[in-house]
Structures are given as structure tokens and as C-alpha cells.
Amino acid sequence: MAESRIANFGAGPSALPESVLVEAAKGLLNFNGTGIGIAEISHRSKEFGAYIKETANLIREQLDVPSTHEVLFMQGGGTGQFSAVVLNLLARHRLLHPDLPEHDRILDYVLTGSWSKAAYTEAMRLAHGATVRIAADSRAHSADGKSFDGLPPHSGFTFSPNPALIYYCENETVSGTQFAGEEGTPTSFPFHLLPTDAGLLPLVGDYSSSFMSRPIPRLADHAIIYAGAQKNLGPAGATILIVRKDCIVDVDAAAKIGGAPVPISLAYRPYAANDSMPNTPSVLAIYISGLVLKRNKALGGVRYYEEFNRRKKEKVYEVLKEGEARGVFKSKVREGEGSWMNIVFGVLGDGAEARFLEGAELRGMKGLKGHRSVGGIRVSLYNAVTEEWTDQLVAYMRDFIAEQSEAPATTTAMEA
Ligand SMILES: Cc1ncc(COP(=O)(O)O)c(C=O)c1O
Incomplete structure (x- = not known):
């Protein structure tokens, strides 16, 4: 069962810890x-x-x-x-x-x-x-x-x-x-x-x-x-x-x-x-x-999750900032006022958002599409989202930034 499960960044219903699902079964x-x-x-x-x-x-x-x-x-x-x-x-x-x-x-x-x-x-x-x-x-x-x-x-x-x-x-x-x-x-x-x-x-x-x-x-x-x-x-x-x-x-x-x-x-x-x-x-x-x-x-309650969730969101906001500096991503929220649980941003350039989502799916990551009312990307980092999944997403975002930055200047700079 475990091998067929993918990284789920959905906004809710959302990921649950695998050990809990096994117990629940x-x-x-x-x-x-x-x-x-x-x-x-x-x-x-x-x-x-x-x-x-x-x-x-x-x-x-x-x-x-x-x-x-x-x-x-x-x-x-x-x-x-x-x-x-x-x-x-x-x-x-x-x-x-x-x-x-x-x-x-x-x-x-x-x-x-x-x-x-x-x-x-x-x-x-x-x-x-x-x-x-x-x-x-x-x-x-x-x-x-x-x-x-x-x-x-x-x-x-x-x-x-x-x-x-x-x-x-x-x-x-x-x-x-x-x-x-x-x-x-x-x-x-x-x-x-x-x-x-x-x-x-x-x-x-x-x-x-x-x-x-x-x-x-x-x-x-x-x-x-x-x-x-x-x-x-x-x-x-x-x-x-x-x-x-x-x-x-x-x-x-x-x-x-x-x-x-x-x-x-x-x-x-x-x-x-x-x-x-x-x-x-x-x-x-x-x-x-x-x-x-x-x-x-058993893990240490909300104090444990506070530190765990802090680490995850810091990693994502950091790469988002890198992407902003390169004209690839654009946060939808003012700096310092963003959520730890739901990070929302746009991907700049024609069709770039769809490419971002497709690439994520190919790498086994789902649930990243923003809410239908605002569009863009939404990364939900609830408690059951693991640090491994977060690292996997961050690595993908970094690769995506590099790829987009190498693309002809007309796509990124002009559309930004
Ligand atoms: C902050 C917040 N309040 C209220 C709701 C509505 O909750 P429900 O769908 O359980 O009615 C949601 C749903 O996502 C939510 O995120």
C-alpha cells in the first residue's frame, strides 16, 4: 500500500499519518x-x-x-x-x-x-x-x-x-x-x-x-x-x-x-x-x-508540531523568495503575513502554472492547485505532511526556478 501513496499537499480533506490509517483499517x-x-x-x-x-x-x-x-x-x-x-x-x-x-x-x-x-x-x-x-x-x-x-x-x-x-x-x-x-x-x-x-x-x-x-x-x-x-x-x-x-x-x-x-x-x-x-x-x-x-x-503534542511546522514553512517560504527574486514565482501574500499551513503563490509566465502542476504530478506530488476563487498554487503543510514531502517539493521548486530562469528572457521577464 505505502508504495502507491503520493505526497499530498491538498487543502482539506488532506493527508493523514500512514501509521494512523493502518491502525484505522x-x-x-x-x-x-x-x-x-x-x-x-x-x-x-x-x-x-x-x-x-x-x-x-x-x-x-x-x-x-x-x-x-x-x-x-x-x-x-x-x-x-x-x-x-x-x-x-x-x-x-x-x-x-x-x-x-x-x-x-x-x-x-x-x-x-x-x-x-x-x-x-x-x-x-x-x-x-x-x-x-x-x-x-x-x-x-x-x-x-x-x-x-x-x-x-x-x-x-x-x-x-x-x-x-x-x-x-x-x-x-x-x-x-x-x-x-x-x-x-x-x-x-x-x-x-x-x-x-x-x-x-x-x-x-x-x-x-x-x-x-x-x-x-x-x-x-x-x-x-x-x-x-x-x-x-x-x-x-x-x-x-x-x-x-x-x-x-x-x-x-x-x-x-x-x-x-x-x-x-x-x-x-x-x-x-x-x-x-x-x-x-x-x-x-x-x-x-x-x-x-x-x-x-506520543510525539510531544502541539509544541512538537509547532517546531515541525515552523521548519517546513520556512523551507517553502525560502524557496518561494528565491523564485520571486528570479521572476519565476509571485507570492499572493505580503511578506511576514503568510500562513504556516497554506502557502499561496502564482507562477509567472504563459502556461507556467500548468507546467508547474504537471511537473509536480510527474514527481509524485498532488493537491497543489490553488483554490478555484484565487487560482495559482497552494501548498498546504498540515501536520501529516512529512518533512520528506516538503523537501521533495522544495527541491522541485528549485529545479523549476532554474529551468524557468534558463528559458528565453521573453517568457519570464516580459510576463513578470
Ligand atoms: C478557515 C475555514 N473556515 C471554515 C471552513 C468551512 O469548513 P467546512 O467545509 O467544514 O464547512 C473552511 C473550509 O475549508 C476553512 O478553511
Whole structure:
């Protein structure tokens, strides 16, 4: 099996560690000695009940999740959470401030790419009279005024004094920007600008494409952190949530005093009250995520991955810079504001991008085509992307630069 597998740089669903897949294949036939495969066993069995708790605890342990927060599994992916965070946090705000005029319930959105834009658009659909506002927009700080090619400077953020929700996307999978992991740097999320006298803050972080790739800054200050499993953790189908307990509210009580009814599958409380199983969970996706988490733990958890992922992205950004200097590649993101997980760039010259992708496939590398909305190349370097694969890609990029630079000057210089 191993020989037929290729280097997969796909943006999600994406590579999983081979040792986990081998283990999962055994579990498909016989889950934890039950004689029943994981895709066949009841989620109400004591074996799966213990497994889902253990998996939540592995997340708690590896990310240092405090006892103020629950770790939950839901379905519906990141898109489901675009809706769920709005509905649950508007209900919370209504219960806290029942007499506030509707338009004074403010949802603050930080726009840094197409995913935060999609979340903002969903908030507008579900606002139910509340005001959805933009707290920062990186496009306003781009050279052409319309590209998501970097992060807003701290001076570009303004937060409302008592918002119902403050939303940001930590890693923009399509445009390839990411807030810095180190606090207090110009490209970190500006926690220091958040309102200080509004009580516990309703801060929401979309970590879909960077979850478990490194520690989460100020995790305890978040109301909700969520991520689909399908990038760094497991197969599509499971959505992981870290939710502060004051955000797990009685949505029906809020509806009785004028709030919007919340679909039961999106209300957090039934999940918190039933070990994430008010109904059938995504058993297989949770199982494989659990195997990945056990492997992560043995390797050293998020601190291990932070160093591992740092090395990989440094290698790719370095060769990208070499290619830029030779007029072969062009980064789509400002220097220093690029993602560790998704590196996006263009290949200059007529047909050069297609040649780059073809050459990569011939050398056994796939998943490099950029998102259909922005084109170009996207290198996704999730946890399961090995250093060997990364080296293989970097060597190919270097060869490609050399080949293109040798091509007649008309192709590279003119089209650059
Ligand atoms: C940052 C981010 N948020 C949200 C989503 C949407 O997730 P899903 O496809 O699980 O609904 C994605 C999907 O790739 C994403 O990358």
C-alpha cells in the first residue's frame, strides 16, 4: 500500500499519518476488541462512550483547555459553526441584556479572507435585527484596496464596547494569511485592543485550518474555538469545539423573550449535556481523530508540531523568495503575513502554472492547485505532511526556478 501513496499537499480533506490509517483499517474490522467494526458499532456502546471522552480529553490535555471550557464534537463543519456561533451567542446576549434594542446587539467581524467573509455573510442572514459590523478589513490595507493579501495593522481594528460576538479566522485557508502565533507582534491578533469592561468576552476563533498545528494564543480568553477535523486531525465529518461554559445557554429561554428559534442540532447545550451525543455523532471521524491525537501526544503534542511546522514553512517560504527574486514565482501574500499551513503563490509566465502542476504530478506530488476563487498554487503543510514531502517539493521548486530562469528572457521577464 505505502508504495502507491503520493505526497499530498491538498487543502482539506488532506493527508493523514500512514501509521494512523493502518491502525484505522484494523478498527474498521474490530474496534477495541469488541469484534464489531468502528463504522458498525453503536455510539451508545460503553466502548465508544469511553472513546469519545478519551478523545475530548486528549484535546483538553494537548491544548491546556481550562476547566472553564467544554470540548465538544458536532457535525456540519466550519460552515455549520458560521451559523451556530451567531445563534448561540445572540441567545446568550439576549439573556444577559433582555431589554436592549435589537440594533444595539452588535456582532463584530474581522475580515481577513474568504472564510471570514463567508462567516460575516452568514451572520447578516441570521442577525434577526442585530447589527453586524466590520471590526477590521484587510482589503482596506492592500495595495489595490480589494485583495485579501495580508493582515490589517493593529491601528485598523475597532471593537464595539459590549458586543454579542467578536469573530476572527486565525488562518485563512484560501488567501493564505494567518495571525502570528506569538503575542504582541504587529501580525498577532490584537487581544490588547478588545473591550476590557464588557465582562467575559464573546470572542470566537475559527481555527479550521490550523487546529493542533501549534499552541493557541490566549485560548482561555476565547468564548468559542472551532475547527473541522479534515485538515490537521482526521476525516471530514467531525467538528471540534472548545466552548466556554457561559456560552452554553438555554436557547429556548432566549426565544421566549424574543430571540430567534435555534435548530436543536446547532444549540450547544444538548451537546454539552450528553457528552457530545444528543444524537448520532460522526463515529468514524471521531475515531480516526482520536488515533491522530494519541500519536500527537506520543510525539510531544502541539509544541512538537509547532517546531515541525515552523521548519517546513520556512523551507517553502525560502524557496518561494528565491523564485520571486528570479521572476519565476509571485507570492499572493505580503511578506511576514503568510500562513504556516497554506502557502499561496502564482507562477509567472504563459502556461507556467500548468507546467508547474504537471511537473509536480510527474514527481509524485498532488493537491497543489490553488483554490478555484484565487487560482495559482497552494501548498498546504498540515501536520501529516512529512518533512520528506516538503523537501521533495522544495527541491522541485528549485529545479523549476532554474529551468524557468534558463528559458528565453521573453517568457519570464516580459510576463513578470
Ligand atoms: C478557515 C475555514 N473556515 C471554515 C471552513 C468551512 O469548513 P467546512 O467545509 O467544514 O464547512 C473552511 C473550509 O475549508 C476553512 O478553511
